[in-house]
Amino acid sequence: MSQADADHQHHDEHVAHHFESAGQQVSSGKLGMWVFLATEILMFGGLFVLYAVYRHNNPETFEYGHLLLETKWGAINTLVLIASSFTMAWGVRTAQLNKRKATSVLLTLTLLGGLGFMCIKYIEYSGKFSHGTGPGKFFDVVAYEKYYNKHQADHAHDHDAKGEAHDEPAEPAPVLHGTTRAAAIAPAVNFHSDIADPAAGPAGLVKLDPPKPKGFHIPWVHDKPTPAQVVQSRNFVDIYFAMTGLHGIHVLVGMGLIGWILSRNMRGHFSSKNYMAVDLVGLYWHLVDLIWIFLFPLLYLIHT
Amino acid sequence: MTTTPTQPTAPTPTPRAPQPLPAEENAPINYLNETRGIWSWMTTLDHKRIGVMYLVGVIVSFFLGGVMAILLRTELFSAGPGVAKLIGDALGHDKWQDTYNQMFTLHGALMVFLFIIPGIPAAFGNFVLPIMLGAKDVAFPRLNLFSFYLWCGGAVFFIAAIALGGLDTGWTFYTPYSTDPASSTFGGVIPAVFGAFLLGFSSILTGVNFIASIHMLRPKVMGWFKMPLMLWALYSTAIIQILATPVLGITLLLLIAERAGDIGVFDPSKGGDPILYQHFFWFYSHPAVYIMILPAMGVVSEVISAMSRKHIFGYSFIAMSSLAIALLGFLVWGHHMFTSGQSDTLNAIFSFITFFIAVPSAIKVFNWLATMYKGAILLKSPMFYAMSFIWVFSIGGLTGLPLAAISTDIHLHDTYFVVAHFHYVMVGGTVFAFLAALHYWWPKMFGKHYDEKPSLVAWFFIFMGFNVTFFVQFIMGAHGMPRRYADWSVEAWKASQIGKGLDTSFIESKVQLFEVCHKISTIGSYGMLIGFLILSYVLVRSLMAGKPASRNPWGANTLEWHCSSPPPHENFATQPQPNDPYNYSGWTYEPTLEGYKACEPKEPEH
Ligand code: HEM
Ligand SMILES: [Cu+2]
Numbered sequence: 001m002s003q004a005d006a007d008h009q010h011h012d013e014h015v016a017h018h019f020e021s022a023g024q025q026v027s028s029g030k031l032g033m034w035v036f037l038a039t040e041i042l043m044f045g046g047l048f049v050l051y052a053v054y055r056h057n058n059p060e061t062f063e064y065g066h067l068l069l070e071t072k073w074g075a076i077n078t079l080v081l082i083a084s085s086f087t088m089a090w091g092v093r094t095a096q097l098n099k100r101k102a103t104s105v106l107l108t109l110t111l112l113g114g115l116g117f118m119c120i121k122y123i124e125y126s127g128k129f130s131h132g133t134g135p136g137k138f139f140d141v142v143a144y145e146k147y148y149n150k151h152q153a154d155h156a157h158d159h160d161a162k163g164e165a166h167d168e169p170a171e172p173a174p175v176l177h178g179t180t181r182a183a184a185i186a187p188a189v190n191f192h193s194d195i196a197d198p199a200a201g202p203a204g205l206v207k208l209d210p211p212k213p214k215g216f217h218i219p220w221v222h223d224k225p226t227p228a229q230v231v232q233s234r235n236f237v238d239i240y241f242a243m244t245g246l247h248g249i250h251v252l253v254g255m256g257l258i259g260w261i262l263s264r265n266m267r268g269h270f271s272s273k274n275y276m277a278v279d280l281v282g283l284y285w286h287l288v289d290l291i292w293i294f295l296f297p298l299l300y301l302i303h304t
Numbered sequence: 305m306t307t308t309p310t311q312p313t314a315p316t317p318t319p320r321a322p323q324p325l326p327a328e329e330n331a332p333i334n335y336l337n338e339t340r341g342i343w344s345w346m347t348t349l350d351h352k353r354i355g356v357m358y359l360v361g362v363i364v365s366f367f368l369g370g371v372m373a374i375l376l377r378t379e380l381f382s383a384g385p386g387v388a389k390l391i392g393d394a395l396g397h398d399k400w401q402d403t404y405n406q407m408f409t410l411h412g413a414l415m416v417f418l419f420i421i422p423g424i425p426a427a428f429g430n431f432v433l434p435i436m437l438g439a440k441d442v443a444f445p446r447l448n449l450f451s452f453y454l455w456c457g458g459a460v461f462f463i464a465a466i467a468l469g470g471l472d473t474g475w476t477f478y479t480p481y482s483t484d485p486a487s488s489t490f491g492g493v494i495p496a497v498f499g500a501f502l503l504g505f506s507s508i509l510t511g512v513n514f515i516a517s518i519h520m521l522r523p524k525v526m527g528w529f530k531m532p533l534m535l536w537a538l539y540s541t542a543i544i545q546i547l548a549t550p551v552l553g554i555t556l557l558l559l560i561a562e563r564a565g566d567i568g569v570f571d572p573s574k575g576g577d578p579i580l581y582q583h584f585f586w587f588y589s590h591p592a593v594y595i596m597i598l599p600a601m602g603v604v605s606e607v608i609s610a611m612s613r614k615h616i617f618g619y620s621f622i623a624m625s626s627l628a629i630a631l632l633g634f635l636v637w638g639h640h641m642f643t644s645g646q647s648d649t650l651n652a653i654f655s656f657i658t659f660f661i662a663v664p665s666a667i668k669v670f671n672w673l674a675t676m677y678k679g680a681i682l683l684k685s686p687m688f689y690a691m692s693f694i695w696v697f698s699i700g701g702l703t704g705l706p707l708a709a710i711s712t713d714i715h716l717h718d719t720y721f722v723v724a725h726f727h728y729v730m731v732g733g734t735v736f737a738f739l740a741a742l743h744y745w746w747p748k749m750f751g752k753h754y755d756e757k758p759s760l761v762a763w764f765f766i767f768m769g770f771n772v773t774f775f776v777q778f779i780m781g782a783h784g785m786p787r788r789y790a791d792w793s794v795e796a797w798k799a800s801q802i803g804k805g806l807d808t809s810f811i812e813s814k815v816q817l818f819e820v821c822h823k824i825s826t827i828g829s830y831g832m833l834i835g836f837l838i839l840s841y842v843l844v845r846s847l848m849a850g851k852p853a854s855r856n857p858w859g860a861n862t863l864e865w866h867c868s869s870p871p872p873h874e875n876f877a878t879q880p881q882p883n884d885p886y887n888y889s890g891w892t893y894e895p896t897l898e899g900y901k902a903c904e905p906k907e908p909e910h
Contacts, residue, residue: 016445017440017441017874018434018439018440018441018442018443018445018521018874024520024521027520028443028444028516028517028519028520028521031515031516031519031520032443032444032447032512032513032515032516035511035512035515035516035546036508036512036546038546038547039508039512039546039547039549039550040550042546042547042548042550042551043550043551043553043554044554045550045551046550046551046554046555046558046584047554049584050558050569050580053577053580054577057577058575135561135565135567136561136562136565136566136567136568137565137566139566234568234575235568235569235575235576238567238568238569238575239569241567242558242561242567242569246554246557
């Protein structure tokens with residue numbers, strides 16, 4: 001490091017020794033960042049392909065599975081991230097205009113946006129884990145069934161208290177016996193149509209009809225998939241966690257980077273001549289935002 | 305053809321670029337000796353030092369992978385248990401076949417992920433790319449150091465994988481075997497897969513750095529079509545690195561999640577799709593074979609032209625075929641999956657496109673040959689390796705065609721024929737080019753000559769040993785010897801799935817053939833080993849007591865030959881003036897230098 005620092009002395013202190021001009025340095029930084037973003041898109045691209053293949057092969061898994069997610073939280077998070085992208089873009093602009101205080105405020109707001117997003121994700125995740133619909137090892141239909149029955153009972157009680165009529169009487173679902181993983185994975189036995197006969201269906205598990213189309217009704221909080229449906233949603237849950245988990249890691253990295261440029265900004269490292277780092281972190285943050293904008297409809301707004 | 309290529313000398317040797325020293329002399333302070341101590345290396349941002357550190361790393365990996373290879377060949381020398389049993393007993397394995405599986409997995413994974421992928425681009429690419437551009441460093445020197453440490457991290461995870469019990473999945477980590485701890489029981493799977501993930505990111509960051517450097521640091525007078533071909537090759541490689549590697553990255557993470565966390569993605573018993581894993585894996589790994597071979601082709605283009613003292617033939621064809629390979633390489637991955645049960649339509653399409661990818665490779669081969677035609681060929685070590693490359697790579701490429709044709713592939717898939725094919729392209733191609741690069745740039749990197757004669761002996765053993773080892777594998781593969789089998793005895797065959805229902809005399813006749821081939825192959829591999837031992841001796845001796853090298857021992861004209869050997873910290877004392885990198889008339893042989901000195905260049909004749 002000291003070597004590079006020594007080199008800085010011969011010319012403009014912001015331009016590293018191997019660049020001829022600040023312009024060349026900035027263009028290089030931007031090009032590098034865009035190329036890196038391309039790799040990020042391809043990395044998520046793998047997951048999007050995974051999603052498409054599974055949804056094509058097992059549509060019912062997705063139709064039931066998405067009922068586990070609460071559109072409310074997803075929608076709020078989408079707004080939070082879009083707002084933070086806005087404050088980020090504004091922060092880049094103020095950095096360019098040499099308004100150091102404004103930049104600090106805007107970067108702090110962006111950071112808070114990221115934090116808000118992660119808090120909401122935490123609420124969602126912890127709910128999933130405690131209701132037995134966590135990924136992989138944390139998928140437990142018996143736990144979900146308990147939760148479901150309690151939920152239905154509470155919900156029926158709510159309605160009665162308000163004196164509302166409800167069309168479907170909330171009956172406790174029939175207890176599922178032997179809902180081990182073997183049953184939970186059954187729908188995927190027909191994963192590869194050349195090998196297994198999809199029409200035969202997995203032994204011992206009756207395929208459920210997909211939920212009836214409900215027009216423009218978006219399930220907010222009260223519709224929960226039945227335990228029998230959840231048994232078939234295991235792969236959806238896994239994919240949901242894989243996609244949002246990788247995205248969440250990116251949000252955390254982005255927050256780290258924003259924190260870093262925020263502290264550099266407060267120490268007066270940036271000026272209208274030298275704000276490349278703010279610009280590059282901004283690009284990264286917008287990508288993280290953009291990926292969420294695809295994840296939200298794909299995971300939360302599935303419709304038949 | 306002559307071996308002493310003295311050009312008609314121009315009477316007034318005027319250096320073209322003003323230099324603070326006479327053009328022949330080397331600066332006393334260079335990148336190797338300007339600062340001292342291990343710390344100055346570990347924190348260096350100098351692309352040349354980073355390149356040298358990579359070089360040491362990949363050579364160590366090559367050595368470890370080579371030890372595995374020799375053990376494998378020794379095991380296969382005779383039927384029944386051999387060295388694998390000795391090692392397995394020492395490690396407490398239940399079955400010696402498991403030990404064998406571990407050995408070939410480690411061999412493949414070390415060679416592919418730690419040696420061959422970073423080999424040429426990260427070691428030599430890092431060293432020469434900025435110099436060829438006339439630049440002081442790569443665009444992002446800190447990122448460069450960081451990607452070196454990611455490489456080290458990957459290596460540490462591989463060592464951890466060995467320490468935690470090894471793995472037996474093969475370098476392809478096929479699911480569901482690899483994701484089911486009950487079938488692939490060894491503890492090294494997760495660390496090795498994570499190691500490969502880190503190595504992938506190291507490779508991506510190198511690619512980002514190279515793309516930015518070539519776009520941004522190229523001097524104005526050096527247009528795209530005035531770049532040395534090595535830079536085209538590195539540029540095309542970088543495109544593949546940044547576009548294909550992230551898909552491998554996510555696939556490996558999902559594999560870890562499935563094995564460790566029971567997430568259902570690839571294992572059918574968890575609702576996953578194992579064929580999808582193969583698609584993801586080969587979507588990376590087919591382009592990755594071009595990550596291995598394109599830089600090699602870049603090296604060969606430089607060496608062939610410089611050592612033939614003749615302008616490269618068909619510059620733009622060679623440059624564009626690199627790009628064509630990079631792009632077509634993304635469309636053929638399914639040829640690894642003809643027998644996986646994917647649809648016939650896909651098989652037909654993938655087979656069809658695969659045939660096309662042989663075209664740009666062939667274009668290069670013809671252009672190299674045309675470059676050599678009527679050249680004043682300088683028969684020195686780098687040229688021997690480069691010519692070996694052409695020969696061996698052609699065999700490797702041509703044997704790709706029967707594999708690309710579906711009907712023949714059904715017969716050849718998973719046999720030694722495939723093993724021979726990819727060793728011809730990867731060892732014969734990439735390793736020979738790596739050795740060509742090592743000998744070609746050695747005087748530049750370390751400022752020392754090596755002894756030519758013993759070096760040629762080493763070449764002879766490596767080249768002969770290689771062909772003996774792998775040519776017979778085509779034969780036994782075509783006769784049905786399956787790959788990845790620990791044993792080829794008659795009893796093993798009878799007990800195996802394939803052997804059922806075959807009559808004994810048929811099996812015995814095959815086994816007789818396999819016995820001859822395996823024995824020849826093993827003997828060839830020992831020949832290669834001898835060659836590599838001589839080669840190490842030659843290079844170590846050169847480091848200790850080599851004669852100092854002049855700036856331009858080969859009379860080549862890419863910019864790295866315009867700075868001292870070894871180059872100083874920022875490469876050039878004054879900004880060099882790039883001109884046609886393949887016009888050699890500006891250099892004349894000077895016996896006292898054992899190299900070339902600058903003279904007045906002539907205009908190229910075309
Ligand atoms: C010249 C055109 C080439 C063609 C047409 C070609 C074709 C093929 C085909 C069809 C296979 C699959 C065989 C099977 O598994 O049944 C294959 C395997 C392979 N090829 Fe090539 N190839 C070419 C060049 C290369 C190059 C340049 C490299 C590497 C530098 C390479 C490395 C490999 C490897 C590593 C495998 C085996 C992978 C494994 O199963 O472990 N190939 N090739
Ligand atoms: Cu391939």
